[in-house]
Amino acid sequence: QKISSIIQREHQRNFWRKLNFVTGKKRTRSATSIQVEGKGGIIMEHTTQETVEKTIFSEVHEKRYTLAGEAPICNGELFQDLGYQANTKAAREVLEGTYEAPTTSDKATRDLFAEIAATRRLIPENSVPIVITPEQWKQYWRVMNEETSSSESGIHFGHYIVGSKSDIISHYHASRVSVTLAHAIQLERWSRGLSVMLEKTLGVTLVTKLRAILLMEGDFNATNKIIYGMRMLQNARTHQMMPEEIFSEKNRMADDGTLCKTLFFDIARQARVGAAIASFDASNCYNRIAQAMALLIFQAFGVPTTAVASMLGAIENMKFFLRTGFGDSTSFSGGGISIKTQGLCQGNGAAPAGWAVISICIIGAHRKKGHGAKFLCPITRLQHHLSAILYVDDTDLLHINMCKNESVDEVHQAIQESVNSWGNLLIATGGVLQPAKCFYSIISFDWNDGDWSYASNSSEAKLRLTVPLPGGGNAPIDHKPVEHAEKTLGAMTSPDGNCAAAISMMQEKAQQWIDAVRNGHLHRRNVWFSLKVQFWPRIGYGLCSSTATLKELDMALHRQYYQLLPLGGFVRTTRVESRTVDAGFFGVGLPHLGIEALIAMSNKLLMHYGCQTATGRLMQSSYSLLFVELGLSFHPLQTPYKVFEQLTTHSWMKMLWEKLSKFNIKS
Numbered sequence: 001q002k003i004s005s006i007i008q009r010e011h012q013r014n015f016w017r018k019l020n021f022v023t024g025k026k027r028t029r030s031a032t033s034i035q036v037e038g039k040g041g042i043i044m045e046h047t048t049q050e051t052v053e054k055t056i057f058s059e060v061h062e063k064r065y066t067l068a069g070e071a072p073i074c075n076g077e078l079f080q081d082l083g084y085q086a087n088t089k090a091a092r093e094v095l096e097g098t099y100e101a102p103t104t105s106d107k108a109t110r111d112l113f114a115e116i117a118a119t120r121r122l123i124p125e126n127s128v129p130i131v132i133t134p135e136q137w138k139q140y141w142r143v144m145n146e147e148t149s150s151s152e153s154g155i156h157f158g159h160y161i162v163g164s165k166s167d168i169i170s171h172y173h174a175s176r177v178s179v180t181l182a183h184a185i186q187l188e189r190w191s192r193g194l195s196v197m198l199e200k201t202l203g204v205t206l207v208t209k210l211r212a213i214l215l216m217e218g219d220f221n222a223t224n225k226i227i228y229g230m231r232m233l234q235n236a237r238t239h240q241m242m243p244e245e246i247f248s249e250k251n252r253m254a255d256d257g258t259l260c261k262t263l264f265f266d267i268a269r270q271a272r273v274g275a276a277i278a279s280f281d282a283s284n285c286y287n288r289i290a291q292a293m294a295l296l297i298f299q300a301f302g303v304p305t306t307a308v309a310s311m312l313g314a315i316e317n318m319k320f321f322l323r324t325g326f327g328d329s330t331s332f333s334g335g336g337i338s339i340k341t342q343g344l345c346q347g348n349g350a351a352p353a354g355w356a357v358i359s360i361c362i363i364g365a366h367r368k369k370g371h372g373a374k375f376l377c378p379i380t381r382l383q384h385h386l387s388a389i390l391y392v393d394d395t396d397l398l399h400i401n402m403c404k405n406e407s408v409d410e411v412h413q414a415i416q417e418s419v420n421s422w423g424n425l426l427i428a429t430g431g432v433l434q435p436a437k438c439f440y441s442i443i444s445f446d447w448n449d450g451d452w453s454y455a456s457n458s459s460e461a462k463l464r465l466t467v468p469l470p471g472g473g474n475a476p477i478d479h480k481p482v483e484h485a486e487k488t489l490g491a492m493t494s495p496d497g498n499c500a501a502a503i504s505m506m507q508e509k510a511q512q513w514i515d516a517v518r519n520g521h522l523h524r525r526n527v528w529f530s531l532k533v534q535f536w537p538r539i540g541y542g543l544c545s546s547t548a549t550l551k552e553l554d555m556a557l558h559r560q561y562y563q564l565l566p567l568g569g570f571v572r573t574t575r576v577e578s579r580t581v582d583a584g585f586f587g588v589g590l591p592h593l594g595i596e597a598l599i600a601m602s603n604k605l606l607m608h609y610g611c612q613t614a615t616g617r618l619m620q621s622s623y624s625l626l627f628v629e630l631g632l633s634f635h636p637l638q639t640p641y642k643v644f645e646q647l648t649t650h651s652w653m654k655m656l657w658e659k660l661s662k663f664n665i666k667s
Contacts, residue, residue: 019522019526019529019530019534021520022516022517022519022520022522022530023513023516023517023520023522023530023534023535024534026202028198028199028200028201028202029198029199029202029325030196030197030198030323030324030325031052031056031197031198031199031205031210031324031325032047032052032324032325032326033045033046033047033052033205034046034051034052034055034056034205034207034210035205035206035207036055036059036206036207037206037208043206045205049324049326049327052324052326053322053324053326053329053331055207056195056197056207056210056322056324057320057322057331057333059207059208060195060197060207060210060212061195061212061320061333061334062333062334062339064212064284064287065287065318065320065334065341065342065343065345066339066340066341066342067284067287067288067342067430067432068287068288068289068290068291068342068343068430068431069290069339069342069430070427070430070432070470070471071290071293071427071428071429071430071470072105072106072108072109072427072428073086073109073290073292073293073428073430074290074292074342074430076102076104076105077102077104077105078101078102078105078109079292081099081102082094082292082296083292084291084292084316084340085291085292085295085309085312085313085316086291086292086293086295086296087295087305087309091292091295091296094113094116094117094296095116095117095120095296095299095300096117096120097114097117097118097120097121099113101113106424106428107424108365108421108424108425108427108428109428111365111368111369111425111428112293112361112362112365112425112428112429113296114365115361115364115365115368116296116297116300116361117300118364119241119297119300119301119360119361119364120299120300122239122241123235123236123239123241123300123301123302124302125299125302126302126303126304127235127302128227128231128232128235128301128302128303128304128307129231130178130181130182130227130303130304130306130307131178131182132174132177132178132223132226133174134167134170134171134173134174136174136226137164137170137173137174137222138164138165138170140164140222140225140226141157141160141161141163141164141222142161142164144157144160144161145157146158146161149196149215150215150216150217150218150221151194151215151216151217151218152192152193152194152215152217152321152328153189153192153217155217155218155219156218157218159218160173160218160219160222173219176219177219177222177223180223180310181223181227181304181306181307181310182304182306182307183306184305184306184307184309184310184313185310186309186310186313186314186317187217187220187314189217190216190217190220190314191314191315191317191318191319192217192318192319192321192332193214193215193216193318193319193320193321193345193347194214194215194321194322194323194328195212195213195214195215195320195321195322195323196212196213196214196215196323197210197211197212197322197323197324198210198211198212198213199211211346212346213346213347214318214320214345214346214347214348215323215347216345216347216348216349220314221347221348221349222349223311223349224311224348224349224350225349225350227303227307227350228298228303228311228349228350228353228354229349229350229352229353232298232301232302232303232353232357233250233353233356233357235301235302236301236356236357236360237250241301241360242360243360243363243364243387244386244613244614245363245386245387245388245389245390245614246356246359246360246363246390246391247260247389247390247391247489248352248356248390248391248392249356254391254489254490255489255490255491255541255542255544255545256604256608256614256615257389257390257391257396257489258488258489258490258491258493258542258544258545259544259545259604259615259652260386260389260614260615260618261277261389261396261488261489261493261545262493262497262545262547262652263615263618263619263621263622263652264277264373264398264400264618265277265443265493265494265495265496265497266497266547266622266649266651266652266653267375267400267402267618267621267622267625268400268443268495269443269496269497269649269650269651270622270625270626270629270649270651271378271402271625272445272452273400273401273402273405273406274400274405274406274407274408274410274411274442274443274444274445275373275398275399275400275411275442275443276398276399276400276411276412276414276415276440276441276442276443277396277397277398277399277440277441277443277495278396278397278415278418278419278438278439278440278465278477279394279395279396279397279438279439279440279486279488280394280395280396280397280422280423280433280434280437280438280467281393281394281395281433281434281437281438282393282395282426282431282432282433282434283431283432283433283434284343284346285355285392285393285431286343286344286345286346286348286351286352286354286355287342287343287344287345287346288342288343288429288430288431288432289342289343289344289354289355289358289429289430289431290342290429290430291312291315291316291340291342291343293358293428293429293430294308294312294344294354294358294429295308295309295312297357297358297361298354298357300361301357311350315341315343315344315345315348316340316341317334317335317340317341318334318335318341318345319332319333319334319335320332320333320334342430343430352392355392355393358429359390361429362422362425362426362429363387363388363390365425366387366388366418366421366422366425367385367387369421371387371397371399371414371417371418371421371422372385372386372387372388372397372398372399372418373385373386373387373398373399373400373401374400374401374402374403375400375402375617375618375621376402376403376621377620377621377624378621378624378625378628379624379627379628380620380624382620383403384617386398386614386617386618388422389614391489394488394489395422396488397415397418397419397422399411399414399415399418401414408442408444408455408457408463409462411442411443411444412442412462412463412465415440415442415465416465416466419440419465419466419467419468420468423467423468423469424468427468427469427470432469432470433467433468433469435467435469435475435476435477438467438477438478439477439478439479439480439486440465440477440478440479440480441457441458441479441480441481441482441484441495442457442458442463442479443457443482443495444457454482454483454495454496456481457479457481457482458479458480458481458482463479464476464479465477465479482494482495482496483496483498485498485500485501485502487505490541490542491541491542491545492504492505492542493545497547497650497651498547499546499547499548499552502542502546502548503548503552503553503556506539506556506557506593507556507557507559507560509538509539510535510539510557510560511560513530513534513535513538514560514563514564514567517530517567518563518567522567524567524568524569527567527568528568531564531568531590536591539557539591539593540591540596540600543593543596543597543600543601544597544600544601544603544604545604545652546597546600546601546652546655547650547651547652547655548597548655549655549658550594550658550659550662553593553594553597554592554593554594556593557593558576561579561590564590565579565588568588570588574588580592580595594659594662595663597659598656598659598660598663598665601652601655601656601659602656602660602665605619605656609623619653622651622652622653623636623653625649625651626648626651626653626654626657629647629648629649630644630647630648631647632644632647636657637653637656637657637660637661638660638666639661640661641657641658641660641661641662642661645658
C-alpha cells in the first residue's frame, strides 16, 4: 500500500510538472550575470562568479540591510538614550509612557512612542508565552515540505521533519529553542544566512531589480513563526488590536481591499463629494525596520525582552553568504563588526507578523491625528472612519469628509497632511516611501445646468503632492486623472468606475493562457482540467469588485473563447449561446463572466453587508445613497432595473442590482 501511494504521488507530481511547465508562471532563474547602472546611466554587466558576488555584496547587502539606520531613533540623542536594541532604562520608560523625548527629536517618533505606551497599557507585559513544547514542535514540522530550501550550515528541513517523529529528538529541539529564548542567547549558527538572488522579472538582471531572499536556519525560522507569526499576532487579536485597515489579516482577503477602494470611489461619485486617494509602496519594508523600534513594539505586544533580543541579536550580527547560478559563496558580507544589520530580513518567519504590528502602531498614531475617510450614512446618520487600506507594504490613504462640503483646495490640503503624517511615521520606523511607485488622484466635480462631470484636477499645478523623505526632504509624485486605471492588489481600478482596463487585463491573461496551451500541445482532457484549476482562477480574480455591465462582461471573452473551442475538442462554429451553457445541459461549459460576477458580488454582499467590517460599512453607505437616489422602494434591488436605471449613479451596487434584476433573483 505504501509503495502504491508513492507511485501515485510521483504520477501526480509528474502530471503537475508538465501542466505547470506549459501553462504555469514562468520560473525565474538564479543570477549568473549582474547589471549595474554606472555614472551617466551607463549599464555595466558582470558575468564571472567573483565580480557577480562582489557586486551583489556591495550594491545589495552593504546598503539594503543598513538603510533603516536613517531612522531618527538610530541617531542623535535618541540613539544615546535607547541604544541599538533599546534595552536601556529609557526604553522601559517609553513602554511605561514616562519617557521625556529630547526636544530635538521628531514629532513622528514621539507619536509612535505614545502609541507604544498605549499598546502596553492594553496588552499585559510578557503575555506571549515563549516555551515551545515537544508536541507543538512536532505539530509545526509535521506539515512542512522536505524540499524547502534553508540553512547555510547544511541542516535542512528533512532533518527536522525526521526528528519530529522521535519524542526524544523533539524534546531536545523544543527545549533548546525555549532555553535560547528565555536567556536571550544568540546562537552563532543563527547568524549565518544564505542570500538567494532571484530575478523578479525573467531576464532582467539589473541589481536593483533582483529579489533577495535570506535562507535562515530551519529551527530559527520555526521558532520565529511560532512566537511572532502565531502567538504575538494572536495576542493582538485577543486584545482587539487588529485594525480593519489591514487586509492581509487572517480571514480577510486582498479582493476585500479592492472592493473597499471601489466602494470608496462609488460613494464619492454618488454623493458628489470631494475626495482623494494616495497609493504608496514602502521600499524594502521587511529590511527597512529599525531594530530599536522593532524591539519596543514587539515588547508592547507582549513578547518578552529576552525573546526579542535573541532574534534581533542574531540578525544584528548576520553573515550573508550568497547563492547565485554559480553556487554558494565561501565569502560573506556583514557580520556586525563595523556596521550592524538592521531590519527583519525577507525570508524571516517573524517578518510578516513584525511588519503587521508595526503597521498597527503607525495606523493608530495616524488615526489619532484625524486623518482618513469620514463616512456618514445618509439614512441612519451613522458615522465611521477608515484611515487607509493596507495589504503588506501596499498602502492606499483615503480622504473624504461627508460631514462637510469641502472645496478641492481643502481636499488637497487634507490629503497632503495625511501623506506627510504617514510618510514621517514610516520614516520613524526606519522605512521610506518610493516616490516612483507612488501616485494619487484628487476627485471633485464640475456642474453645468444640473449635469455633473469630473473636474480635470490632474492638470492643476497647485494640486501637486509630495512625499516626505529621510533627512527632511520631499519628492513629488504623479497626479493621475480620475480616468486612469492602476493595478493594485492584483486588480485594475479607476476612480471614475470605468471597467475597460479591468476587462483588458482579463483578456490579456486569457490570451496568454490560450497561447501557452496551443504551443504546449496539451491533450484536450488536460486543457479542460487546466481551464478549471488555472485559467479561471486567474481570470475570475477581481470579479467581485467589478463595475462592468452585464453586456460588457458578456462580450469580454468572445474572441478568446472562439480560439479555445478547438483546443478543447469543439468546432469553432459552435453557437455563441451554447459556449457558456453548462455541460450538464449539453453546452460547452465555459464560464459566463456575467453569471460568475453575479455569484462573486452576491457572496461579498452576503459576507459583509450588515457586519461591522470596513467593507460592510462602505456597502451600507453606498446602498443608502442608491436608496436615496432611487426614492421608490424600501427594497431598491428588487425594483425593475431597466425601468429605473437612469435615476441612479453608476456604482458597484447598481451593477449588482442590474444582474439581480436580469436573472430575477429575489431576496
